Amino acid sequence: MDHYTQFIVSARYLLSSSKILSEIPTAVLKRFLGTDPEWPDQISYVVTAGPEAPKKTILIENPWAFERAIAAGLAVTDALVVTFGYGLTRGGDAFGRQLARQIESGTEGLVQLRRYGNPPDLSTLLHHSPLEFWGDLDPEGLRIYLRLKKRLPTLELSSLYEPMKQRLLEGRGHSYNCFTAKAGQSPITPDELNCAPVIDELARLCKTRGIDQEALSVQEIVSHS
Template sequence: MSQPLWLVSEPIQSLLRLVVDRLDAAEVRGAEKAQSIALGERTWPTLYQASFESTKEELWEHVIDMCRWGWFDVRPSTAGRSLSGYSQAPRLTVINVAAVREAVNRPTRAKGAGELWREAVAAYLQASTESKRTATGYCIEIEGRSPRDIVECLNQLPGLADSGMLLREVSSRLFWGMSKVLDSRQALVAAVLGLDECPFPESPIQLQVMLPTGQMQGVLFIENLMSFEKAIRSGSSVYQGLALVYASGFKATAKRLRSAQGVSLFYARQGSLAAISHETFEKWLFSDSPSLPAWFWGDLDWSGMRILRTLRETFREVGAWEPGYAPMRAILLDGRGHQPEAADKRGQQPLASTGCGYADAQLLPLLGRGFVDQELFSL
């Protein structure tokens, strides 16, 4: 049957696309067929919002024609015999799915990435049913690689379980040299291996430390590299007795900092290099029982305060360092801070509390006035 020109017109195509969308949704739900579609202003506005009755009748006549071809069934049946049948709150049911799909050039439903991933896991992952259920929640997409290709890579994990490799090494080995595929997917790795925890550690955090030459009296985390470099070279008495640690933003808040396997330590030559100093610092770092007070000093803005709060989740003893923040606070009180938009900090979100008494009482209330960057100061 040669198709009439009206079949490719936008008003009819919009109706057919709606029908195919409903067919696709039904298939995703696992239904055998789509429910009938109620026609009205919401579902087919081109007809129901037309200015002239003649336009409505012409469009409805095309629907009657498609019913005559066996594409649709319309209810009530009287609507299919009248040019004004659109006014009878009609409902369409698809009879010839293939023909309707062909009319909009969508012969099959395009499956989403998540659905393709679930199918590949179910068909090809060599793991228990429970493990497969967990794996379906960790969809991996790699351009140029099919879900089956990726699942087959995961099937190679058992051969690396006892290798002692880092997580990113494993990722590089499995996924065509890409090292970050398994980042934040440790639960997927554990499920594939049938283990409670992922056996591959993350890359150790590189921590830069300057130890005091005398007795160690505390630890100071410093957010910005420039401020850390200025501090270790200053010789100021304000840092006396403190181990200075470069804490690069949120990276320094990772819980693996308190594990010897999770951190690589680099000691600055400007401070003590004595073995006893190293021992004292590392005993504090890797102990859950704080033996030294600790502080954090960074930018006086919402991001810096959020680092303090998150850092306290790993180091309960950490508080805001008053010698560093007091002069920054004075700048805000004097109205000399900068506004977020002046330093490209528009995206920073306010924080209700950090858990540190000094920060919550003296610093957070001032952040509505502006921000102050740590690099401004040399103590």
């Protein structure tokens, strides 16, 4: 498999440089090869934590919230899963979208890293019951959940959404603009809600304001997990 990655092929056959191939236009490569090149340009890492026999599996949108969940002690009883990779923006939804994309493509090409404890293999974790998702409480966070649920039908929202929901009910949260790095987020549509009515209330609450999952304190994570 490594033989066909972009950087390996470039370094082996183009002046020992791993970067040259990425500088050649795709149209030129397609004409030379007769097909579109599909070499991966990054290693798909998925980081996990938890015991050998977890009570539940929680898919987490970004690494910072994943670390806070470990700090809160969740990995002692539960399995935690988060994506990590090269070339992502600092926005949490970038990590979440990558996780969704990786699971949609299947787990065969994913490299599992164990951050804490000795959790089962990734395939076992993704078929575990209960299986939950915890991400930002905003339209894009809910869309990541919807994408994951199409591939993982038993996936439910984590109870950690409850304190985030309460913050919105209290009038707290942030608007969607460049200052919060959430510009351009559009409300969940009725068609999207038809696929998952369970998110109806949350979708209405976060229509104009959102809560990032990192806003929860370690104490809140402990009390609502």
